[in-house]
Amino acid sequence: GENVEQHPSTLSVQEGDSAVIKCTYSDSASNYFPWYKQELGKRPQLIIDIRSNVGEKKDQRIAVTLNKTAKHFSLHITETQPEDSAVYFCAAKYNTDKLIFGTGTRLQVFP
Amino acid sequence: GAGVSQTPSNKVTEKGKYVELRCDPISGHTALYWYRQSLGQGPEFLIYFQGTGAADDSGLPNDRFFAVRPEGSVSTLKIQRTERGDSAVYLCASSPYQMNTEAFFGQGTRLTVV
Numbered sequence: 421g422e423n424v425e426q427h428p429s430t431l432s433v434q435e436g437d438s439a440v441i442k443c444t445y446s447d448s449a450s451n452y453f454p455w456y457k458q459e460l461g462k463r464p465q466l467i468i469d470i471r472s473n474v475g476e477k478k479d480q481r482i483a484v485t486l487n488k489t490a491k492h493f494s495l496h497i498t499e500t501q502p503e504d505s506a507v508y509f510c511a512a513k514y515n516t517d518k519l520i521f522g523t524g525t526r527l528q529v530f531p
Numbered sequence: 532g533a534g535v536s537q538t539p540s541n542k543v544t545e546k547g548k549y550v551e552l553r554c555d556p557i558s559g560h561t562a563l564y565w566y567r568q569s570l571g572q573g574p575e576f577l578i579y580f581q582g583t584g585a586a587d588d589s590g591l592p593n594d595r596f597f598a599v600r601p602e603g604s605v606s607t608l609k610i611q612r613t614e615r616g617d618s619a620v621y622l623c624a625s626s627p628y629q630m631n632t633e634a635f636f637g638q639g640t641r642l643t644v645v
Contacts, residue, residue, distance in 0.1 A: 463622065463636040464574065464622070466635075471631055509573050516579065516586055516587040517587070518576050519576065519624075519634055521576075522573055523572060524573045
């Protein structure tokens with residue numbers, strides 16, 4: 421079925437350390453993989469996305485990697501800052517264009 | 532406005548009542564999504580419109596839930612005979628026609644069924 425698994429559910433890091441969140445998807449035809457950040461009480465906002473024709477994309481301290489063979493994709497945040505603390509959701513677009521979300525990772529960055 | 536707008540922002544209703552939740556997408560966006568988000572969970576897909584038609588309604592939990600988008604812009608999510616388990620934040624998102632582009636979310640409607 422259409423499924424996106426996300427790990428870990430919570431992640432605590434020291435300021436300046438790196439954080440990695442991993443997702444797997446079930447449909448090999450999926451070709452679009454966005455990552456959203458949601459702060460408490462606010463709407464999800466896109467932070468980075470990747471399409472299936474590339475294996476890696478980077479935007480300043482944030483990078484996403486995609487392994488289509490293994491159906492894995494990961495979010496990497498380097499030099500974490502307290503303002504990175506939020507819930508992060510991965511998602512995969514399935515064949516009817518619907519976006520299926522993972523269960524979320526609560527990231528806490530301690531000063 | 533420039534963003535996706537949802538009204539009301541909060542709705543409290545009694546069990547068994549009917550509610551309507553409204554979404555105004557970004558102008559020109561043909562794709563519109565409805566999601567439901569419970570506390571501590573990811574957005575759960577409900578229905579997706581491309582233009583006026585529901586391209587995929589496989590996420591609607593049962594026949595008490597229905598959504599329309601008669602003119603291809605504003606959409607209304609309708610819930611009949613509400614139950615306490617329907618309490619959640621209902622999120623709307625829109626994106627341009629082009630595939631594989633960002634979906635922009637509204638701020639959500641917090642529905643509480645008492």
